[in-house]
Amino acid sequence: MALSRQELDELRPYVSSITSDVLGFPETAVVSAAMDCVSKNLEKEKIALHLRTLLDDLAPSFVDKLSDKVEQIKQSRTAGESTGRKRKREGFSEAVGDSGKEPKKRLRTRFDLNDEDISNVPYAVEEPVNAAGLTRSQIDDVMETTMKQIEARKQQLQIGTGVPSVVGGGNVLQSATSAGMHPISTPAISHRDALMQEAVEKARKAAELNAKIQQTLAAKPSLLSNLGAAKLISDPEKLLEQAKPAPLILDDKGRTVDESGKAIQLTRRIPTLKANIRAKKQELFKMEKPKVEDTSQNPYYDLRVRGGFHVRSKRSFTFHEKGKFEQLAQKLRAKAQLEKLQSEISSVSKKSSISTATRLALIAPNQEDDDPIPDVEWWDAVILPNETYADIVINITDGRDPISTKYRGITNLIEHPIQRRPPAEPRRVVPLPIIMTKKERKKLRSQRRRDVEKEKQEKIQLGLEPPPPPKVKISNLMRVLGNEAIQDPTKIEAHVRAQMAERQRKHEEANAARKLTKDERKAKVLKKIIEDTSLGVHVAVFRVRDLSNPAHKFKVDMNAQQYHLTGCTILFKDVNLVIVEGGPKALKKYKKLMLHRVKWEQQKKGRARDSDKQSSEENKCDLVWEGTNKERSFIDWKIKQVAAEVFARDHLRKYGVEHYWDLALSRSIVEEDDKE
The missing domain is CATH 3.30.70.100 (Alpha-Beta Plaits)
Known part of the structure; x- marks a missing residue:
């Protein structure tokens, strides 16, 4: 999965930074080569092989950092795509049902809650309550339920006086059952009766859901803040009266109190300006400076461990000092003048033929540092007793040649050094191989095969080996078998062909056994190419x-x-x-x-050359x-x-x-x- 152009642009500054970290200085050639490998989506080993020519031994660490960054970009992109697809599927599944058609939008009442949604009932959320003991979300839900019940009651009253009320779901179900009405068992149903039966069915479902909710709330008392809220839900008209906003009562000190005179804690206004939010966060997360402990008396304290926390210094304005750019301009002018002077000197030195000697002297290695002059040469240190030239005492009293004192290892005998083998000569003399002609090789092969056959015949004559069976072929069938071939020619021919196939099989197996394997062939080729450099x-x-x-x-x-x-x-x-x-x-x-x-x-194909500046030579x-x-x-x-x-x-x-x-x-x- 290759990176896009936008991701490559985001990756380039990171590659430049790790290049500076690895090499110690920015190198555009390394950055270009790395970005080229990433754009081609090469593997980690191939990228290391390409960058080894530029980075040498630093290539593995550089490639590891680069691969980690590329994998991080790919994983973030994959996570974003999966999240987008998930959101798209969720939106499509909500908009389209199992039948493939868009469902009709309807309001969701408290009777539509199932067992899983009961745990998420808004009454259980901890919110500020009013004087009646209800939260804002509870009041909204009760108001919505009450309004729907009122609308349902109005519709039933418009149908006729014979339709019972929908508010009492349990009574409607009992009256309908006692009257013997059932939507399936009624043979002839008018329009008004159908509406009545539909209302009865809805009331029955609402009663079942209401009973289920009441059971769940009884099993989980934490879902409601108090029992007063449950009683108010069962009595909507009383709830509407108590859901009105409570009057604002202030005491003599200006505090908000309820009817009994108890102070009420109002919700505080949250600042919306970013500056206020930032200041509030700074106060919350303000860290105290750690106390510095006295470690002089602690025998287990390691002095190599650096103490304290690294605190980032606050960025501030840095102004240039007066005259800074004037000094910089003076340096540039002095540098230009120096370059001009050097060019004049170089032109004069070329005419006087001293430029070459000067440049060669610059690249010559420093012999003083590499090979300093010793106090005693190694050939003198062998014979001097104390390995110093101060041991030499010259005797000039006899007037003849100076005679030195006794030295270590000097006698009146002649020493003949041991002759050593030159390092480039082999230890043993290898005889030259005999190169024979084609005729000589053929003759030698015939002699060897004749000797093997003769030895085999002698073993058969002595009874050490059984004689081999006759080699029967189609051509010599009649001559070898004779009367047997005449009696049953079909059987004899099949027998002969089986022997021929067996001989062919053994021949192929022998060739396959002598055939070299893949590793042996490779070793044979390497043996020819690799030479002995010992x-x-x-x-x-x-x-x-x-x-x-x-x-x-x-x-x-x-x-x-x-x-x-x-x-x-x-x-x-x-x-x-x-x-x-x-x-x-x-x-x-x-x-x-x-x-x-x-x-x-x-030159490279497609590369233009200037004939005045370059030539083929x-x-x-x-x-x-x-x-x-x-x-x-x-x-x-x-x-x-x-x-x-x-x-x-x-x-x-x-x-x-x-x-x-x-x-x-x-x-x-x-x-x-x-x-x-």
Whole structure:
């Protein structure tokens, strides 16, 4: 489920923030790559693989945060859609009944309550009561019920004097039953009788519901505030008289009191302005500052635990100091003047050919910090007794060559050092394999098969093995079987064909047993590709001026993985460094790819080029260095993009090969100066 454009726009600031948290500085390339992966709805592993070239080891943590945020957005959207669908279904189910037609709207009376609605009767809600002991909701319900009863009574009176009253539901039912009236048993019913029977039926249902409500209220006394409310409900006329608003009575102090003189607590007005509501909330949720405890005498107190709560500082206006922007303008003018002066100096230095030496000196490593001068050289420390040059005493009394004192390990004997094996040579001499021609291999195979058959015949002659059954075929059927084939040819033919099928089956089973499995075939192919680098590792360093073309980058990456080479690719402006390590065969093929097969002058399709600024000879690949090392410097293959030269050198310093970058960068500087 991909994200919409609006959700992607909301996600972009979050991606930018986590990029700054992970890298320590904003990087638009990482943000663009991450948003591209999210818009394509890629999986978590694929996103980590795409961003590994930009973030290196920080990619897993970055992808985890990004995936959590995307899942949160998707879950919120799914919850909103399900809520909308639920509301829509509820509205449709209320508007349309089981029959599919819209039901007629009618007023709901207290007789329409069922057992489930009784628990939600408005009389049980705690609201302010009046002088009669009734709440506002109780008064409204009683008024509505009374008005409906009055309307029903008016309709019955308009029908005729023979129709009984509807108010007394129980009496109507008894009179109708005693008279023998029933809507189903009456044979001929007039219009007035039908109306009367309908009124009787409604009165009967109302009486049943009223009895059920009374039973429920008796079982749950908490539904009514007091017994007076129940009596008033049974007597509507008395309720109407008491439901009138009570008169306002004030005492001498201005307080509201009832008829007995008892003070009444009126409902307070709730402020509606947002400022008043905000002030009220601040008073309710005002937190007191915690008391600082004395922890000096507490032996169980951990000093590493930070005490107190973090309180957010109040935002306030910050005004600029006078003259701030004037100083900023002066700095900008001084910077522009300095750049102008530097450009003049660089133009003069180019004419005097000192620019190249200066730039090379800047990138040269600091030898004083990396390799300080020792007090005693290691070859002298072996023979000096106290490993100091102060032990040397020169005797010049005899007038001849200076004679040194006795040193450790120096005698009048000649020492012959032990000859050691070079690290690149194998421990055992492997004999060269004998390469035979096709005719020689065929002859050797025939001899081996002849010897096996001869050994088998000798075992049969000695009785060690039973003789094999005759190999019967359709062609030699008559010659092998003779009279048996003439007596029952059909049976013999079926027997021969069964033997032929059995021989074919055994042959196929033997081939299947010799067939390699999928893992064995894969291991066989890897054995041919992966070379033994225990005696030495071949290394090659290439410099590509422009590696922005995705096709070129794909070839460099995939071929290194397919040849099982280790190393890395550093992407930086016009110094794109490719370092590969592996066996001699794989490195030979990769070298041919980088120097001959890839057409570096071809640009990306659909990309316009300026003929005045670029030419087909500008982009090329150079072999910076090629040689062998004792061990591998890298453990895997990766591509890393850097924003400055310092980051590239720091990355290679982790593997101890920062001199590769110095060599490639120095060559690029020399080439630029030669062009100028």
